[in-house]
Amino acid sequence: MKKLYLLEDAIISPMGFSTQENIKAIQEERSGLSLQHKPKITNAAFYAAIIDELQLNNAFASIGDIKEYTKLEKMMLLAVQQVLAKNPGLDLTTTALIITTTKGNINLLKDPGSFPQSRIKLSELAKTIGQFFGFTQEAIIISNACISGGLGLAVAKRLGNTEEIKNAIVLGGDLVSDFVVAGFNSFQALSSKPCKPFSKDRDGISLGEAAAAMLVSTEKPKTSENIALIGDATVNDANHISGPSRTGEGLYQSIQKALKEASISASDIDFLSAHGTATIYNDEMESQAFHRSALQDTPVHSLKAYYGHSLGASALIESIVTKHAMLKNELYSSKNFGELGVSWPLNVVEEYRKKEIKYALKTASGFGGCNLALVFKKE
Structure with missing residues (x-):
């Protein structure tokens, strides 16, 4: 049974646009949650972690045209770009791309802007990511509710054990869209305070948006600890x-x-x-x-x-x-x-x-x- 080694990674979130920034925030117990108001969906304010789009655009402008990509696509592309920048010799013709998301560009249902209607499809999201970097293999899309991101790693491991792949980039991302907010609000599951996992006074979730990418391989890297x-x-x-x-x-x-x-x-x-x-x-x-x-x-x-x-x-x-x-x-x-x-x-x-x-x-x-x-x- 082959192991799957976790190599380079990147996290794009309200707590920072790199894994290092995110880990530092967690070490210092700094949360990305802030108070949100969506009166057209719910009268009650709620907490969520939202990426500032101006900051996102400023960061993305160095690699692409901000008008050509949705917010989710920019988040995901930035994550992959960071991983590839640290692995310049990676052969994308033999590297699998595994994309994990629950709703993708579902925010385009409300306001498609200048994007075609087809852009809402998960297949179009995968095509956009793959073409941006030059992946030649068709992306694998995993949309299995909230286990999707971890399941992407499991799928990469299983494909590695069948020797279908050696390297893969697992990429995950989702937005705090009106659709998602309305859905959890209908379950009365949104907390009016920052969420409190496993606590006696917990009363629901706080939503968040983020993207992450990880390069994985069945080949053991030549580093001291893996x-x-x-x-x-x-x-x-x-x-x-x-x-x-x-x-x-x-x-x-x-x-x-x-x-x-x-x-x-x-x-x-x-x-x-x-x-x-x-x-x-x-x-x-x-x-x-x-x-x-x-x-x-x-x-x-x-x-x-x-x-x-x-x-x-x-x-x-x-x-x-x-x-x-x-x-x-x-x-x-x-x-x-x-x-x-x-x-x-x-x-x-x-x-x-x-x-x-x-x-x-x-x-x-x-x-x-x-x-x-x-x-x-x-x-």
Whole structure:
């Protein structure tokens, strides 16, 4: 079984336009969330992490025409550009492009501007990204709710094991569009305060927009320390179109299968990066799945109070942060955590601290009952 090595990466978010800026913000517990008002959708103000379009345009102008690309495309193109700039010898004719998103350019439904109607299609998003850089292979598109970003890494690993690919760039991105805001508002799931994952007084999610890209390879890099994806699994609990399983069965099975493929046990896991959306039912479900997996004492955090829930980008961003946490032997705080508010005990990271991390587990869950577990190893 081949491993998938996590190489160069980039994060474009309200906390910074590079991975380094994002990690620094997390170390300093600076959130990208700010108060938002959309009176045409909801009378109540809510918190979300929104990328300033002027800053985005200023950054993008160095690589392309800002009028030719949508906001999401500019975010995603900037992320890929950073990765390619540090890998000038990468052969794009043999490198796969895996694009992960939940809604893509859905904001064009409301205001297409000068863009053709076809630009809303995910296939057109993929074509735009691929043609900009000169990828010759048709992009793989993954749109499986909120596990999409992490699932992109799992798909790259599986393709590597069939020897269909050696290198790939996994790219994720989503916007805080009116469509997404209206959808979560209809579920009464938007918090009026910055979200509080796993806390007793949590009352819903904070949304976020971001893009991230990561170069991955089945070939081990010649560096002193590397992070590899060594186990992955996705199981659908088939519970409800939007509600998670009350027993955590799908996530539990995903964790067990990923650990089995990695040939390790739960006791080997040094750190757990949770989905942690701060909704009542998601956090409760996760706590039960972690307890059933004997992970209740493993240090765990959620990054949603920094980024908000960035949908199809979230699990990729959180995997990138996990990679750097492992390399630096650092545990980052689960921001806004207060009193534990789930039925099953968890060891939530309340403040930054150092810890040797050899194995880490990243989990994600999403609408339609999808669940994902990824096991990373430092070697």
